[in-house]
Amino acid sequence: MLLAHRIRIDASAAERDYFSRAAGTARRVWNWALGEWQRQAALGLRPNAMALKKQFNRIKYSDPAWLDGDGKPWLRSIHRDAHSQPFLNLAKAWSRYFDQCHDGRPARPPRFKKKGRCADSFYIANDRFRLEGMSAVLPKVGRVKLREALRWPGRILGASVSREAGEWFLAIQVDVPEQDARRSRTRDGVVGVDLGVTSAATLSTGEKIAAPRPFEAALRRVHIRSRRLSRKLQMAKMAVGVVGRIPKNTRLPVSKNRGKVANALSRQQARIARVRRDFIHKVTTRLCRENQAIVIEDLHVKGMLTNARLSRVIADIGFYEIRRQLQYKALRYGTDLVLADRWYPSSKLCSKCGTKNEDLALAERNWTCGVCGTEHDRDVNAAKNLQRLATNALGAATALPVASLAVTLGTAAGLAPAGGGKVTPVRYEHGQQDGSGQEENDAHCRQRSR
Numbered sequence: 042m043l044l045a046h047r048i049r050i051d052a053s054a055a056e057r058d059y060f061s062r063a064a065g066t067a068r069r070v071w072n073w074a075l076g077e078w079q080r081q082a083a084l085g086l087r088p089n090a091m092a093l094k095k096q097f098n099r100i101k102y103s104d105p106a107w108l109d110g111d112g113k114p115w116l117r118s119i120h121r122d123a124h125s126q127p128f129l130n131l132a133k134a135w136s137r138y139f140d141q142c143h144d145g146r147p148a149r150p151p152r153f154k155k156k157g158r159c160a161d162s163f164y165i166a167n168d169r170f171r172l173e174g175m176s177a178v179l180p181k182v183g184r185v186k187l188r189e190a191l192r193w194p195g196r197i198l199g200a201s202v203s204r205e206a207g208e209w210f211l212a213i214q215v216d217v218p219e220q221d222a223r224r225s226r227t228r229d230g231v232v233g234v235d236l237g238v239t240s241a242a243t244l245s246t247g248e249k250i251a252a253p254r255p256f257e258a259a260l261r262r263v264h265i266r267s268r269r270l271s272r273k274l275q276m277a278k279m280a281v282g283v284v285g286r287i288p289k290n291t292r293l294p295v296s297k298n299r300g301k302v303a304n305a306l307s308r309q310q311a312r313i314a315r316v317r318r319d320f321i322h323k324v325t326t327r328l329c330r331e332n333q334a335i336v337i338e339d340l341h342v343k344g345m346l347t348n349a350r351l352s353r354v355i356a357d358i359g360f361y362e363i364r365r366q367l368q369y370k371a372l373r374y375g376t377d378l379v380l381a382d383r384w385y386p387s388s389k390l391c392s393k394c395g396t397k398n399e400d401l402a403l404a405e406r407n408w409t410c411g412v413c414g415t416e417h418d419r420d421v422n423a424a425k426n427l428q429r430l431a432t433n434a435l436g437a438a439t440a441l442p443v444a445s446l447a448v449t450l451g452t453a454a455g456l457a458p459a460g461g462g463k464v465t466p467v468r469y470e471h472g473q474q475d476g477s478g479q480e481e482n483d484a485h486c487r488q489r490s491r
């Protein structure tokens with residue numbers, strides 16, 4: 042099973058300088074490759090990544106565009122992985138684009154990367170670095186200090202160094218052996234989970250899990266910092282005499298204070314992302330650890346995000362990420378993840394008698410069934426209906442008719458273990474597992490094989 046561990050690097054000033062130059066190189070090479078790809082495609086040629094890379098290798102130490110002020114090839118100071126990986130990435134991006142076009146899905150071709158607007162990162166192949174406990178030896182920079190030791194045993198496939206709000210991270214991708222990736226469940230419940238806006242997740246047990254809404258909480262601070270930044274931008278524009286939109290290829294002068302404010306804003310954004318990530322990790326781990334089957338709605342997140350009123354709240358909770366994490370964690374815990382059809386009326390069915398309440402409005406948080414008279418909490422009722430989809434799908438007895446049983450067992454494109462659909466008791470319960478959602482500590486100490 043492929044798992045990645047992202048570790049913060051305690052980087053010195055010199056290391057930071059190298060990292061940002063390497064990331065800048067990766068970006069520039071990407072842009073060169075994309076430009077060349079487009080140029081060749083326009084001429085009716087069929088560009089490919091390997092040919093482009095060869096073409097680049099011929100010019101990279103001699104073309105004036107790739108020489109520094111003294112006429113020296115500055116690419117020599119950057120490790121070659123940083124400037125060869127963009128070609129592979131570009132090839133992947135194009136093939137994904139063509140696949141999406143072929144399937145009729147909405148698609149966007151690869152785009153040029155812009156400094157400050159794109160994620161800064163570069164790649165290091167697995168034979169170019171090594172890990173020694175709490176440090177890593179990277180090409181060109183040597184030993185760097187890490188905040189954690191690698192969590193996973195297994196074969197290391199590669200790593201990338203990336204920046205988030207001025208901090209650098211080393212993400213190591215590891216092919217973890219099945220038995221090490223497996224986690225045991227503490228309970229064998231079957232739960233329906235209604236993802237919502239008022240509470241992030243409502244369980245069929247009636248429990249409501251509120252999400253921190255870090256963006257909302259920090260909104261005022263974000264506004265203040267954005268305003269400060271935009272004032273600095275305004276001053277910079279005035280200094281060069283630009284009015285309105287900044288024309289292409291114009292570089293505004295960057296003052297010390299603008300840099301400081303921009304950093305403050307990006308640190309704020311990074312903090313928001315961390316709070317969100319922490320919550321999602323904890324809740325998804327808990328759900329997978331305590332249940333043998335989880336049913337969630339196959340929400341149309343993109344469609345919901347176009348609803349302006351809801352979009353900020355939904356993006357703030359991170360529905361998409363919840364689902365992504367449930368998918369891979371379900372594999373680790375041997376939990377079945379069931380996706381209910383997007384059109385399954387989980388809110389409108391009475392979970393007691395199965396009557397469909399056609400007139401239920403979105404604003405109604407509580408309603409009473411007209412047939413059996415049960416009082417329902419909207420979200421809990423929906424979660425119960427979802428749960429029943431699992432018990433149905435798993436072959437357990439259910440007396441109620443289900444309106445549309447569009448169940449994809451072990452979804453996520455066949456990611457779930459084969460033979461899903463059988464309710465099995467928890468076989469072994471081992472170790473103390475805290476509710477933190479973090480990996481068990483013993484994984485840190487386990488012997489690592491490379």
Ligand SMILES: [Zn+2]
Nearest residue numbers: 391394410413
């Ligand atoms: Zn009823």
